[in-house]
Amino acid sequence: MDVAIVGGGNLGCALAKTLAKRYKVVVTRRNVERIRFLEDVGCEVCSDNVRAVDDSDVVFVVVKPKDVFNVLSELKDNLNGKILVSFVAGVKIDEIKEIVGCKVVRAMTNISAEVGSSVTAYYTKDLAPEEEFELELMFECLGDVIKVEDEGLLDAITAYSSAIAFMAKIFQSFVYAGLKLGLSKDLARKLTSGLFKGASELLDLEEPEAVIERVTTPAGTTIEGLLKLMEHRIDFGIVDAMISSAKKLSQR
Numbered sequence: 001m002d003v004a005i006v007g008g009g010n011l012g013c014a015l016a017k018t019l020a021k022r023y024k025v026v027v028t029r030r031n032v033e034r035i036r037f038l039e040d041v042g043c044e045v046c047s048d049n050v051r052a053v054d055d056s057d058v059v060f061v062v063v064k065p066k067d068v069f070n071v072l073s074e075l076k077d078n079l080n081g082k083i084l085v086s087f088v089a090g091v092k093i094d095e096i097k098e099i100v101g102c103k104v105v106r107a108m109t110n111i112s113a114e115v116g117s118s119v120t121a122y123y124t125k126d127l128a129p130e131e132e133f134e135l136e137l138m139f140e141c142l143g144d145v146i147k148v149e150d151e152g153l154l155d156a157i158t159a160y161s162s163a164i165a166f167m168a169k170i171f172q173s174f175v176y177a178g179l180k181l182g183l184s185k186d187l188a189r190k191l192t193s194g195l196f197k198g199a200s201e202l203l204d205l206e207e208p209e210a211v212i213e214r215v216t217t218p219a220g221t222t223i224e225g226l227l228k229l230m231e232h233r234i235d236f237g238i239v240d241a242m243i244s245s246a247k248k249l250s251q252r
Helices: 010-019 032-041 049-054 065-078 093-097 111-115 129-140 153-180 185-203 208-215 221-231 234-250
Strands: 003-006 025-028 044-046 058-061 083-086 103-108 118-123 143-147
Touching: 003 010, 003 049, 010 025, 010 032, 010 111, 025 032, 025 049, 032 044, 049 065, 058 065, 065 093, 083 093, 083 129, 093 103, 103 129, 103 153, 111 118, 118 129, 118 153, 129 143, 153 185, 153 234, 185 208, 221 234
Parallel strands: 003 025, 003 058, 025 044, 058 083, 083 103, 118 143
Antiparallel strands: 103 118
16 A cells, blocks of 8 residues: 655654555655655655645645645545545544545554554544555554544544653653763663663553552652652643643644
8 A cells, every 4th residue: 555644744754754664655745855854764755745645545644733624625636545544633534524535534643653662543434344454554563553432532642642742851851860960961861761661661561559669668769759759749740731732632
């Protein structure tokens, strides 16, 4: 299956880098020079959305919500027989189908798709089983895949796509802590990267409370740090950040 990615922004480029390892991929952007680097990983790049769609079987639309309806109107006559996958935040399938007549999938992922470590959630009622199988194979290039049965869940999942920035901020804070403790930047980054990787793998196997209990000893160093985190209400801050992201989406 050949893929057109309409919208060579940050997410579109992340998708392209990974999908190009297995599929023929063309990526569009008005200023094509901004995505010329994708040619180095085997993608074709162009500024002509219609031509890109004509030469593809699956069309990923990865543009801003304010631009999506103009893009769909431009492409509507060229989408017959194709599968349209929308990665546009907050735009529902019914809204898309008011413009296009093809099969539509709504999906969400994040830029860690670039390294095959994302989780891609999708919703559709349009695809035949064999089409859904092929699409899931494509999504598996990006990482794990989840099909949801309620389209409304994708709005909440979209907040998680933003959360990679929150994780990067937390990572950066650990590096700053290392610098404050006298470590070099390279050593602090290496230690932090190991912490994130190790914690992720452990938390795939155990509940968070079990991991905390295994590390925390009475009157030890860990409990002192945990109490300081509680003092700063870090857990509430993360919940508030996620809810704020989701609320912003609802204000589209």
